Amino acid sequence: MEMFVDDGNALLVSGLTGYYDEGETAQPLARFPLAGLLGAKMKEIRVAGFDRTDVSVDSYTLPAHMWNTTIVTDQAQVIGEKNHEILAVHHYRGGGVWWIPSPIGIGAWLYDSKPLSSYLQTLVSNFVNHLPMFTSPLENVTARWLVSDSTRWGIFCNRNEKAVTIQFLSQLQPATRIVYGHGLNEGIHSTVLIVPPQQTVVVEYDRRE
Structure with missing residues (x-):
């Protein structure tokens, strides 16, 4: 993944990515293998309940589900905060890495996919002219x-x-x-x-x- 980003590509990391190895061991208890790639480390995982929880990132309000994860940043730029806790970061490398550890993918699926779709379009704006993207989401x-x-x-x-x-x-x-x-x-x-x-x-x- 580091080579992918260093070559100028964009990477969005969300949910509990990198938290467990193939043996289902919680890696952050000892070390976080993605710390260099993300420019930040996990601070705490909190259960937000089984209802919708929102994450504000770059002026977008993204629905998430069940978990809120806070971050300690080393080199990454903060792009999402709540109550003085860091919820999302952007790390510049050859390309860029966006880390939003709350489950925004599940949140989009369960509640509303339009906010995440709109935010993703801003992240890939440099590539939109080469991709067959819809101008707006279409039901069914x-x-x-x-x-x-x-x-x-x-x-x-x-x-x-x-x-x-x-x-x-x-x-x-x-x-x-x-x-x-x-x-x-x-x-x-x-x-x-x-x-x-x-x-x-x-x-x-x-x-x-």
């Missing part, structure tokens, strides 16, 4: 991508009772063809795709610059 719509050197295949599943219009944040290369499903022809453009109700559509896009 699932998307998966398969990528080769020259081609990108998008798999879109619409579980709604009406057609949905998918708008991409960045302009994709023109769609080559519909591989599977009955997508509306007028919806096959570089930034927009219309998927009929209760259907799955697979679209092939040219990925060459």
